Amino acid sequence: MSLTRIFVNFTLIGAEWVLWLLVILSVISVAIMVQKVRELRKNGNAFPELFQSVSEFLSRGEYSKALASVRKIQGVEARIITSGLEQWEKGALSVEETMRSQRVIERASLERGLAFLGTMGNNAPFIGLFGTVLGIIRAFHDLSLSQEAGPGVVMAGISEALVATAIGLLVAIPAVIAYNYFQRRVRGIMNNSEVIERSILAFLQGKERK
Numbered sequence: 354m355s356l357t358r359i360f361v362n363f364t365l366i367g368a369e370w371v372l373w374l375l376v377i378l379s380v381i382s383v384a385i386m387v388q389k390v391r392e393l394r395k396n397g398n399a400f401p402e403l404f405q406s407v408s409e410f411l412s413r414g415e416y417s418k419a420l421a422s423v424r425k426i427q428g429v430e431a432r433i434i435t436s437g438l439e440q441w442e443k444g445a446l447s448v449e450e451t452m453r454s455q456r457v458i459e460r461a462s463l464e465r466g467l468a469f470l471g472t473m474g475n476n477a478p479f480i481g482l483f484g485t486v487l488g489i490i491r492a493f494h495d496l497s498l499s500q501e502a503g504p505g506v507v508m509a510g511i512s513e514a515l516v517a518t519a520i521g522l523l524v525a526i527p528a529v530i531a532y533n534y535f536q537r538r539v540r541g542i543m544n545n546s547e548v549i550e551r552s553i554l555a556f557l558q559g560k561e562r563k
Contacts, residue, residue, distance in 0.1 A: 371484030371517050375477065379524045382473050385466040386531045392463070393538055396428040400545040403430055407549055411556040416441045429459045433546040437553060445557040452550045456543060463539045467532055474529035481521015488514020 403426055410419035420438040423431050437452035492511055 371480060371487065372520060375480060375484075375517070375520045375524050378473060378477065378480075382470060382524065382528050382531075385470060386527070389466065389531070389535050393535070396430075396542065399426050399428040400430055400549075402426060403428075403434065404545075404549055404552070407434060408552060411553065414556075429463065429542050430546040430549065433459055434549050434553070437550065441553075441557065445554050448557060449550070449554055452546075452553075456546055456550075459546075460539065460543055463542065464536075467535055467539075470528045470532040470535070474525050474532055477525035477528065478518070478521045481518040481524075484517025484521070485514045488517060 403423065406422040406426075407419050410416070410422060416438060420435065420441070423435050423438060433452050433455045436455040437448040440447045440451045489511055492514060
């Protein structure tokens with residue numbers, strides 16, 4: 354069997370398997386979205402409370418009380434700041450490196466699964482288009498085998514094939530929206546933690562210079 358015939362036989366399978374693939378990918382995308390929404394909801398918006406509490410205690414040099422107050426707060430920013438304040442006795446450099454390392458860990462956790470959403474947003478339309486091409490090839494092949502088939506048969510096959518492109522777009526659009534939203538939230542959380550981190554380092558460095 355020639356290579357051309359092998360590819361022809363493959364294309365004649367049609368677009369149905371592509372549709373099933375898109376359905377499976379869409380289910381995975383939705384599962385990631387739901388998981389990320391829950392994760393970010395647990396994080397909440399603790400930045401104002403966290404910043405005020407840390408600034409208040411550090412301005413008085415009460416590092417132990419600052420640490421105790423941060424430990425009562427849930428969220429990514431609180432975990433990053435807690436990791437640094439636990440090292441405050443070792444100096445500003447140790448605090449900075451610890452918080453920087455913790456921030457990398459937290460960012461990796463928050464961004465887990467987002468690459469899949471980004472990939473789906475960019476490639477799902479092409480997967481759908483691939484299914485459409487397969488469907489059109491099969492429609493014309495069926496027409497060539499039928500002496501009595503008219504244009505209506507081809508149009509019906511093409512209309513069914515175009516469903517794959519529509520499904521591809523239906524999968525891609527929510528994935529793109531979710532990816533952009535989650536990336537913006539992650540950047541906001543990381544920026545908040547960096548603001549508090551710089552504030553802590555400023556207090557510690559000022560203390561060390563005295």
